[in-house]
Amino acid sequence: MIRRTADGARAEAGVQAGGTRPVELAVELARQGGGSRKRIAVNGVPRRAAALAGTLRVVLFAPEEMLLVAGPPGLRRSALDLLAGQARPAYLHDLATYGRALQQRNSLLRAIRDEGASPEDLRLWDAPLVEAGAAVVAERLRLLDALAGPLAAAGREIAPGEGPLTVVYETNAPRLPGEEPREALARRLRDTADKERWNGTTLVGPHRDDLRFELAGEPLAAFGSRGQQRSAILAFKLAQLDLLTDLDGRPPLLLLDDVFSELDPQRREHLVRRIADLPQAFVTTTSPHDLDPALREHATTWRVEPDDGERGALLLPDRGHEGPAVAVP
């Protein structure tokens, strides 16, 4: 976010991961028109956001994500895409190709409906849509498969005795026996051809798929209490930590943005134990009293204070411990 009186904002990070050469990352927000424009640089060279995926692995836990189980499907798709992109950067390319093919196809569907363009030309976009779409679905399924073990374990730890926690992929192009994902998607496209021409938009594909969190086989969005939903979200995040760590033994960076106030004491305690095991984690909060005393023991605390001069804010060391950092704005 850009401070009201400032022209821009900039965050820099030096990343060094097990034996690799250090990488300098910079993300800059500059005012443009009524909004802002983001610029990303890796070692001083401007890059696209996708370039960050392989450089710094991050698990972010923010208050918005408390809606992950019961909120709109887009939240769950983004969470899954963010994870899949970090686990395998080529995923982001498939996802971008799929998104572009989808846009082209939807533009053509509208042109067919409104301007009499030739429906035959849809085939030009079906091919990349089906190919990239099937790759996206396959990677999502592979990822959820790898996540199942860590997720069940984290669920057991956080809420013992509540039954197994699972995540089910809900696709709108389910495979028939013996069918490949791309064949299933192509078949569903054919099935919905008339309807989508009427609607002027593509109705099937991974952009409309969803995830369903289940506890002991029951969908949590419909039947879970708020506490159970929060446990599931916490378990989902911790399982991501395990999954990304297992890739090459390097734990990702855990970023916790003001989430302690959203958790009850038992879940906080569990989270603190996990944070203490990590080589690095950043926790931000506006109310330091919400922090677990055990966490404050481990952590280096920084207080973020407004600076009356030209610069945006100051980081002031509060106490000098090694370990996870806590920033108190």
Added chain:
Amino acid sequence: MPAPLIEPVARLIESFARLPGIGPKTAQRLTFHLLRAPEVEARNLAAALVAVRDEVVFCERCFNISDAPLCSICRDPGRDTSRLCVVEEPLDVLAIERTGEFRGLYHVLNGAISPIDGIGPERLRIRELLARADEARRAGRPFTEVILATNPTLEGEATAMYLAERLEATVESITRIARGIPVGGDLEYADEITLIRSLQGRRAV
């Protein structure tokens, strides 16, 4: 209110800013450079702009830029008229010509199919390409090879697919340019997608 720029200056800045790749800051810099530069420099630029519009036309056969109804490549009797290379833009012709490797003829589509930008096949020089291939076949000298050298983007691939389906009956063979690792490049520095594509497109040695 800051003092407004005088009209001729503001107009030049706006004109520059409309060009691709030039933002408002660069447009200002170019304008003030021309104001300070010797007068002849500015007059030369203006004359070059007028000449490019007055004297440059599209070749009526291949739609490359040209200074005559037929471009220098289409006029050249030494070219191999049995091979045709299809590209998106005139700049692509220059790029391939620089290699000196291709001695056939070109066809410039002037874009790629892209519904997002409202560009359907009818907005490109596709009808003319199909007519050209058909004419050559009727004359008993069909193209032995048509190289589809549109960009390896989603739009370029879709355009190539569209052309391949429609050229099938009139030409002997249709090929698509390869994708892969740049020569002199280091595998280590190739991006993953390029590496994946070059692995998929590998061949026996």
